[in-house]
Amino acid sequence: MNLRLNLVAVKTIIRKEMVRVLRIWVQTIVPPAITMTLYFIIFGNLIGRRIGVMDGYDYMQYIAPGLIMMSVITNSYGNVVSSFFGAKFGRHVEEMLVAPMSNATIIIGHVAGGVLRGLLVGLLVTIIALFFTRLQVAHPFITISIVLLSSIVFSLAGFINAVFAKKFDDISIIPTFVLTPLTYLGGVFYSISMLPEFWQNVSKANPILYMVNAFRYGILGTSDIGITHAYVILLAFIVVLFTGCMILMRRGVGIRE
Amino acid sequence: MKALSIKNLTKTYANGNQALKGIDLSVEAGDFYALLGPNGAGKTTAIGIISSLVNKSGGEVEIFGHNIDTELEAAKACIGIVPQEVNLNLWETVGNTVANQAGYYGIGGKLGKERVEKYLRALRLWDRRGDIARSLSGGMKRRLMIARALVHEPKLLILDEPTAGVDIEIRRSMWDFLTDINEAGTTIILTTHYLEEAESLCRHIAIIDEGTIIEDARMSTVLRKLQREVFVLSLAEQLREAPTLDGFKTRLREDCELEVEKGPESSLNDLFRQLNGLGITVVSLRNKANRLEEMFMHLVENKGADA
Numbered sequence: 001m002n003l004r005l006n007l008v009a010v011k012t013i014i015r016k017e018m019v020r021v022l023r024i025w026v027q028t029i030v031p032p033a034i035t036m037t038l039y040f041i042i043f044g045n046l047i048g049r050r051i052g053v054m055d056g057y058d059y060m061q062y063i064a065p066g067l068i069m070m071s072v073i074t075n076s077y078g079n080v081v082s083s084f085f086g087a088k089f090g091r092h093v094e095e096m097l098v099a100p101m102s103n104a105t106i107i108i109g110h111v112a113g114g115v116l117r118g119l120l121v122g123l124l125v126t127i128i129a130l131f132f133t134r135l136q137v138a139h140p141f142i143t144i145s146i147v148l149l150s151s152i153v154f155s156l157a158g159f160i161n162a163v164f165a166k167k168f169d170d171i172s173i174i175p176t177f178v179l180t181p182l183t184y185l186g187g188v189f190y191s192i193s194m195l196p197e198f199w200q201n202v203s204k205a206n207p208i209l210y211m212v213n214a215f216r217y218g219i220l221g222t223s224d225i226g227i228t229h230a231y232v233i234l235l236a237f238i239v240v241l242f243t244g245c246m247i248l249m250r251r252g253v254g255i256r257e
Numbered sequence: 258m259k260a261l262s263i264k265n266l267t268k269t270y271a272n273g274n275q276a277l278k279g280i281d282l283s284v285e286a287g288d289f290y291a292l293l294g295p296n297g298a299g300k301t302t303a304i305g306i307i308s309s310l311v312n313k314s315g316g317e318v319e320i321f322g323h324n325i326d327t328e329l330e331a332a333k334a335c336i337g338i339v340p341q342e343v344n345l346n347l348w349e350t351v352g353n354t355v356a357n358q359a360g361y362y363g364i365g366g367k368l369g370k371e372r373v374e375k376y377l378r379a380l381r382l383w384d385r386r387g388d389i390a391r392s393l394s395g396g397m398k399r400r401l402m403i404a405r406a407l408v409h410e411p412k413l414l415i416l417d418e419p420t421a422g423v424d425i426e427i428r429r430s431m432w433d434f435l436t437d438i439n440e441a442g443t444t445i446i447l448t449t450h451y452l453e454e455a456e457s458l459c460r461h462i463a464i465i466d467e468g469t470i471i472e473d474a475r476m477s478t479v480l481r482k483l484q485r486e487v488f489v490l491s492l493a494e495q496l497r498e499a500p501t502l503d504g505f506k507t508r509l510r511e512d513c514e515l516e517v518e519k520g521p522e523s524s525l526n527d528l529f530r531q532l533n534g535l536g537i538t539v540v541s542l543r544n545k546a547n548r549l550e551e552m553f554m555h556l557v558e559n560k561g562a563d564a
Contacts, residue, residue: 002363009361012359019349087346099361100330101363
């Protein structure tokens with residue numbers, strides 16, 4: 001493998017992805033900012049006052065890390081799935097397939113694009129959160145590493161969704177019927193200690209619970225789960241999903257006849 | 258050196274359609290090669306396999322000695338491809354479209370920018386570099402795809418019907434451009450439905466039909482096989498009836514025109530000698546149909562039997 005060629009190629013894909021994100025900023029940046037502002041106003045400010053304290057924090061402070069993580073997850077996933085499926089649909093994915101870069105380069109370039117959009121939106125939501133509450137980062141390394149790893153996981157998942165998708169409906173099914181429910185049930189708005197023991201155990205099967213809680217631990221210093229568990233799960237997902245992406249690309253599933 | 262070597266290439270699609278039934282092709286470096294065939298003959302499938310957009314079912318493909326099974330990246334680096342259908346990102350600017358393609362081939366920085374300018378200028382698109390591809394006309398999109406395919410300066414350029422739907426002026430300027438880059442050393446494989454285009458540009462021709470190669474020879478050799486040619490003669494005066502000419506079949510047309518069918522044993526000298534003898538003045542002469550077109554139709558209809 002020609003390392004220099006692949007480095008230039010991955011940089012090119014990342015630049016292309018960022019140009020796309022900024023070109024359609026009304027679709028990529030503005031909606032999450034508006035949605036999260038509404039969450040902070042309604043759940044944090046209006047309803048949150050009546051809820052009071054959760055795990056020793058104001059409700060607004062408690063939900064802020066979860067909402068930031070939710071926006072990172074959905075935007076990382078959404079960026080890769082829409083960009084790569086769009087390239088398949090418009091057939092300009094062929095520009096990359098005929099080039100001598102490796103499959104790993106194509107995957108890493110798109111994942112990096114998803115991560116950058118996820119982090120950009122996450123940063124924007126964090127700034128919005130600071131208008132409503134005070135946030136002090138308790139564990140900076142954990143905060144940054146968890147958000148980065150979570151973003152990589154969902155970018156890879158978005159890539160797999162895009163590979164299998166044959167029509168535009170197929171790229172909204174997973175976000176609507178899997179991602180959103182798992183995020184809402186992943187402890188964004190509540191602590192699972194509020195649930196009966198049975199539902200606490202069921203919740204622990206939800207990988208997003210570990211991401212949200214580990215991120216919350218990084219910012220607030222409180223979590224429903226062990227941080228080591230979160231790292232193990234995130235790294236395991238990255239290995240499995242990246243391997244899956246590589247196999248799909250090598251076989252040409254959804255992209256080669 | 259072989260630019261392209263294909264041996265016993267087969268492709269059967271998931272629906273059971275056998276698009277290629279074991280084709281062999283060999284293209285010399287520097288050649289200008291026409292790959293012709295009716296719709297659905299297997300041309301685009303063959304090109305798809307060469308450019309790794311389609312998985313083959315069997316056989317071997319080598320590009321400048323690089324086997325696509327074992328040295329795919331090296332093989333890909335040698336090829337530039339202009340597909341039949343527009344596959345541009347229509348929302349990307351003209352400049353970025355070509356710059357991105359350079360980047361995918363590892364050409365970035367100053368060299369990348371120089372190449373983008375060189376090929377956009379060559380294809381007369383430099384002034385449109387800031388416009389999105391969607392805003393270009395059909396001919397401009399085709400030219401952009403050629404610039405994109407050339408930005409890494411491939412040794413083998415494959416064009417799948419590059420002039421389809423392009424007006425005659427742009428088509429002829431494309432012909433000049435392709436001739437220039439072929440003369441500069443780039444091997445070109447061209448598929449086209451315009452047989453006049455293939456005849457005027459290409460030195461070698463292969464005809465594929467129903468997944469099988471039915472002709473593969475130098476253009477001059479193929480055209481020599483043509484057993485009959487039909488000419489349309491414009492006459493100075495309208496004749497009352499078609500003249501009887503020894504060794505020729507004649508048919509009178511309207512507007513002072515005479516159709517003459519010539520066999521392999523007769524010559525145009527014979528024809529004009531006999532017409533002079535009858536006092537018939539010929540103002541001009543043209544082929545009724547393109548010679549390659551007649552040959553192509555004959556071969557496809559007779560599946561490779563001698564013409």
